[in-house]
Amino acid sequence: xKLGEMVGMAAADAWAARARSLVSVVGIALGVGVxxxxxxxxLGVRGAVLDEVVQRMPLDTIEVVPKSVNLxxxxxxxxxxxxxxxxDDGTVTSLGAIADVVAVYPKLEVKLPLGARGGxxxxxxxxxxxxxxxxxxxxxxxxxxxxxxxxxxxxxxxxISSQLLELYNSSVASTLGTPQxxxxxxxxxxxxxxxxxxxxxxxxGARTTGRERARVVGVSxxxxxxxxxxxMATARRLLAKxxxxxxxxYGSVILKARSAADVxxxxxxxxxxxxxxDQTAQQAxxxxxxxxxxxxxxxxxxxxxxxxxxAHSFVAMLAERRRELGILRAVGASRGDLLGxxxxxxxxxxxxxGVFGVLAxxxxxxxxxxxxxxxLPDFPFKPKSFFALPWWLALxxxxxxxxxxxxxxxxPAIRTARLRVTDAxxx
Amino acid sequence: MTLLSASNIVKEVRDGERKAxxxxxxxxxxxxxxxxxxxxxxxxxxSTLLHVLGALDGDYTGEVRLAGTPxxxxxxxxxxxxxxxxxxxxxxxxxLVSRATVAENIALPSRFNGTQLAPExxxxxxxxxxxxxKADRRPHQLSGGERQRVAIARALVQKPKVVLCDxxxxxxxxxxxxKILQLFDALTGAGVALLIxxxxxxxxxxxxxxxxxxxxxxx
Ligand SMILES: Nc1ncnc2c1ncn2[C@@H]1O[C@H](COP(=O)(O)OP(=O)(O)OP(=O)(O)O)[C@@H](O)[C@H]1O
Ligand SMILES: [Mg+2]
Numbered sequence: 001x002k003l004g005e006m007v008g009m010a011a012a013d014a015w016a017a018r019a020r021s022l023v024s025v026v027g028i029a030l031g032v033g034v035x036x037x038x039x040x041x042x043l044g045v046r047g048a049v050l051d052e053v054v055q056r057m058p059l060d061t062i063e064v065v066p067k068s069v070n071l072x073x074x075x076x077x078x079x080x081x082x083x084x085x086x087x088d089d090g091t092v093t094s095l096g097a098i099a100d101v102v103a104v105y106p107k108l109e110v111k112l113p114l115g116a117r118g119g120x121x122x123x124x125x126x127x128x129x130x131x132x133x134x135x136x137x138x139x140x141x142x143x144x145x146x147x148x149x150x151x152x153x154x155x156x157x158x159x160i161s162s163q164l165l166e167l168y169n170s171s172v173a174s175t176l177g178t179p180q181x182x183x184x185x186x187x188x189x190x191x192x193x194x195x196x197x198x199x200x201x202x203x204x205g206a207r208t209t210g211r212e213r214a215r216v217v218g219v220s221x222x223x224x225x226x227x228x229x230x231x232m233a234t235a236r237r238l239l240a241k242x243x244x245x246x247x248x249x250y251g252s253v254i255l256k257a258r259s260a261a262d263v264x265x266x267x268x269x270x271x272x273x274x275x276x277x278d279q280t281a282q283q284a285x286x287x288x289x290x291x292x293x294x295x296x297x298x299x300x301x302x303x304x305x306x307x308x309x310x311a312h313s314f315v316a317m318l319a320e321r322r323r324e325l326g327i328l329r330a331v332g333a334s335r336g337d338l339l340g341x342x343x344x345x346x347x348x349x350x351x352x353x354g355v356f357g358v359l360a361x362x363x364x365x366x367x368x369x370x371x372x373x374x375x376l377p378d379f380p381f382k383p384k385s386f387f388a389l390p391w392w393l394a395l396x397x398x399x400x401x402x403x404x405x406x407x408x409x410x411x412p413a414i415r416t417a418r419l420r421v422t423d424a425x426x427x
Numbered sequence: 428m429t430l431l432s433a434s435n436i437v438k439e440v441r442d443g444e445r446k447a448x449x450x451x452x453x454x455x456x457x458x459x460x461x462x463x464x465x466x467x468x469x470x471x472x473x474s475t476l477l478h479v480l481g482a483l484d485g486d487y488t489g490e491v492r493l494a495g496t497p498x499x500x501x502x503x504x505x506x507x508x509x510x511x512x513x514x515x516x517x518x519x520x521x522x523l524v525s526r527a528t529v530a531e532n533i534a535l536p537s538r539f540n541g542t543q544l545a546p547e548x549x550x551x552x553x554x555x556x557x558x559x560x561k562a563d564r565r566p567h568q569l570s571g572g573e574r575q576r577v578a579i580a581r582a583l584v585q586k587p588k589v590v591l592c593d594x595x596x597x598x599x600x601x602x603x604x605x606k607i608l609q610l611f612d613a614l615t616g617a618g619v620a621l622l623i624x625x626x627x628x629x630x631x632x633x634x635x636x637x638x639x640x641x642x643x644x645x646x
Contacts, residue, residue: 001538001539001541002541005538005539009538016526323522324524324525324526326522327522327523327524327535328524328535328539329507329510330483330510330516330518330522331510331511331516331535331536331539331581332507332508332510332511332512332536332539332540333507333511333539334503334504334506334507334508334539335503335504335507336503336504337507337539420484420486421483421484422478422483422484425483425518425520425522
């Protein structure tokens with residue numbers, strides 16, 4: 001039997017049993033819809049967490065940190081505290097020597113007791129707070145901030161963490177009623193940095209005290225989370241001027257690999273050196289994927305029910321058509337022909353259910369997003385969309401729908417194809 | 428040239444605890460261009476024998492050769508191909524697809540055997556069985572005799588080598604039956620082997636040979 005004939009016959013059969021077909025299609029669409037919404041939610045939230053909260057790095061980039069005890073998303077202690085290795089200039093050099101590492105971006109720890117005073121222009125009153133500072137390679141931040149992130153004798157150019165800004169806007173600002181901040185409103189703001197005047201450390205760690213003028217030059221995802229980051233040259237200048245002259249240490253080092261494929265080997269080499277690779281993003285991703293996987297089981301369950309419904313419907317339909325199918329066999333249809341026609345009919349129903357299911361799921365996602373935007377209060381890292389429906393998810397859902405329909409129809413189809421011609425005609 | 432041969436066909440069915448022998452050692456031969464009548468009382472096994480010869484029923488012992496091909500041991504695909512192309516079968520119960528039109532029913536075999544059937548070929552065979560103008564009717568809109576003629580047309584449309592007819596004129600008046608007889612003559616004239624199970628004396632008498640079946644045995 002030619003494929004075209006088979007398709008035509010299967011379509012005609014589906015149409016002839018349209019009431020039954022409709023029920024099957026709705027069942028499949030329901031399962032697919034639930035599956036799509038759940039997976040899209042999982043993907044969406046995962047993406048939001050990784051991009052906004054954890055700020056995952058490009059695939060060809062890893063962040064080397066001192067060994068630490070890692071409890072899921074929470075880290076306990078670092079480096080010297082646990083007797084692990086501290087990252088110093090020697091370490092940075094040996095990290096740079098690892099094969100296929102094309103760039104090394106160390107983050108210099110500025111171990112000085114610092115306090116910051118300022119903010120009246122923005123917040124209405126002046127605040128004083130301890131300040132944690134580190135130094136970043138200029139080229140690491142250049143894509144975000146531009147040439148303004150370079151050492152400067154007039155002021156300390158600082159960048160603020162983009163995550164800190166988001167946290168401030170979504171919780172502090174709305175709670176305290178202070179205005180929302182954008183990178184644009186922040187740039188150019190100046191404040192005083194007091195060296196040797198920390199509320200906690202006092203003058204401990206500083207050779208001498210002093211005051212510096214700082215100016216915000218931008219916002220960066222690489223900036224230290226609670227504090228301010230300086231260009232490397234500025235940080236070194238500050239340490240030379242006020243520090244007690246100890247060896248430079250680095251909180252972490254970002255390594256850029258030649259390609260993402262080189263990352264596993266580099267990670268191994270890093271571990272061999274007694275250091276660790278920051279896997280917060282990976283762990284968060286795994287956690288979210290696991291949760292999505294479990295939730296998807298619900299969608300799969302609905303799909304299984306839809307397949308059972310198809311099986312039930314096909315058993316009844318094929319029993320009704322027993323004699324007719326016997327006639328087809330008598331005039332030349334082989335078992336394979338009947339099997340093909342019946343399975344094709346099921347896959348049409350599956351495909352239709354899949355298309356409607358994906359569409360319905362997409363609409364539900366859009367409605368949920370629209371309602372969330374209006375109904376949910378602002379919270380940190382609230383994403384614009386909670387859902388991600390990539391093309392491959394739609395395609396996979398469609399395939400799952402066709403597969404479920406075919407699996408459901410398989411047993412009735414095989415049973416029908418096995419029927420003896422004279423038995424079927426005897427009805 | 429022998430187009431259809433059977434030797435020592437035995438078919439048994441389970442009848443409660445014991446086995447009933449419906450066909451009991453039937454052997455026959457049919458040559459090209461030959462019309463043979465198969466007669467016998469009701470229940471003697473005529474339909475059963477035709478089903479075996481037409482590759483519709485594989486549950487028997489013995490040997491059948493259809494158009495030179497032994498049926499035993501053929502794959503389902505090959506048997507189906509044979510049914511759809513080399514044998515025409517006219518069922519006692521017509522066996523038309525009720526939701527298909529006359530023309531669609533007649534074209535049905537061509538949908539499975541991969542041949543391209545010209546609409547003219549369907550129209551021609553419809554004319555030959557005297558159903559012109561009824562091509563778009565469905566079986567329930569036809570009389571019994573008309574349905575029988577659709578079944579005949581479907582059996583002939585693929586120009587098979589062997590035609591097996593089970594009571595092809597049972598519902599036809601003398602005049603229409605006569606027309607069908609003329610059609611059969613044309614078929615045998617073209618070299619088709621024709622085996623007709625019938626109670627119709629007119630067919631039996633005009634056939635070259637008559638096979639008498641009784642209790643599953645030929646006499
Ligand atoms: N599936 C079956 N199971 C048991 N017995 C059967 C079966 N099919 C047919 N028979 C029996 O086999 C015998 C032959 O039946 P068959 O239909 O071949 O007769 P027939 O000669 O065609 O009769 P008629 O002239 O009435 O059409 C009958 O006695 C019938 O009851
Ligand atoms: Mg009979």
